[in-house]
């Protein structure tokens with residue numbers, strides 16, 4: 001593929017997958033070759049909205065994977081389908097852009113990475129929040145060494161009431177792999193790890209709770225109640241890394257807090273500078289760098305603007321990597337580290353003690 005001029009891509013699963021359709025359609029060296037979903041009504045709704053001709057709409061993903069007219073696929077399916085569809089995609093020689101989480105379990109994630117290696121194809125995890133201008137700015141500072149040694153970080157994503165019930169699978173352990181931790185937690189874990197330079201985790205202490213979902217409270221949409229709820233609706237963790245750094249993080253679909261709040265944040269503690277990124281809908285967002293200017297502590301607030309969605313930028317990066325042969329910024333291995341930390345939180349929660357978390 002390296003050196004070729006056009007990538008022919010397909011999107012399998014068009015729930016949140018509509019963002020991938022848009023991403024492929026807006027990349028000048030990409031052609032959207034197919035979209036696929038078993039929900040025919042949704043498939044055609046997306047097809048009409050994004051001008052995808054009817055002959056490029058499919059309900060059977062096997063047909064898409066077998067097509068010689070397709071080089072790469074986005075997989076935006078329920079978590080438990082990530083593994084079988086990705087493995088089949090690699091067997092057919094496709095590149096894969098995987099919606100987060102990489103998989104519904106550590107073992108499934110490992111098998112996906114092995115399949116990508118065996119096929120010699122690109123595997124990227126879609127961590128779209130990395131492409132927010134605030135995170136891009138912080139990463140640029142981190143790469144330039146502005147923070148010195150980042151010895152600690154805090155990250156979280158807390159919602160007042162958003163237990164997803166638009167797909168029944170979200171609240172079922174065997175199909176989702178977990179609840180708020182694997183759904184929201186992986187995003188903010190990734191942001192913190194990314195800014196810290198992906199240090200190697202060695203141990204984790206954590207806790208997970210199910211306080212609202214089993215009572216049918218705080219669901220979104222509100223009128224849909226879970227048929228089954230055997231996952232966490234909030235989770236908390238403390239991670240130690242091989243280089244001595246630590247990370248404290250939290251994620252919740254549901255908590256008693258400011259009504260409708262949906263906020264995520266990352267705070268960095270570095271030897272030379274610190275930073276705070278905070279995003280709260282609908283209250284706005286902010287990012288700041290803190291350091292000495294002369295001998296005075298100061299806050300530096302950048303002016304950042306972007307109207308381009310993180311999803312679109314992530315898809316564009318994937319297309320560029322497939323065409324150039326470059327390794328993506330968020331390879332499968334990053335997805336696997338997140339899964340290992342979350343798995344360790346569940347083990348720590350069950351055993352009520354700190355547990356090892358190593359490859």
Ligand SMILES: NC(=O)c1ccc[n+]([C@@H]2O[C@H](COP(=O)([O-])OP(=O)(O)OC[C@H]3O[C@@H](n4cnc5c(N)ncnc54)[C@H](O)[C@@H]3O)[C@@H](O)[C@H]2O)c1
Pocket residue numbers: 012013014015016017036037038039042059060061076077078079081099100101126127128166167183
């Ligand atoms: N990066 C992000 O910000 C973000 C946001 C939301 C969801 N996600 C992830 O994206 C994935 C999908 O989430 P969602 O919210 O769109 O879920 P969803 O349940 O709304 O959509 C999944 C789609 O897959 C389709 N589908 C199910 N089985 C299929 C099959 N065998 N063949 C073809 N289509 C099939 C369903 O009909 C549905 O339209 C999940 O892994 C989720 O974690 C990521």
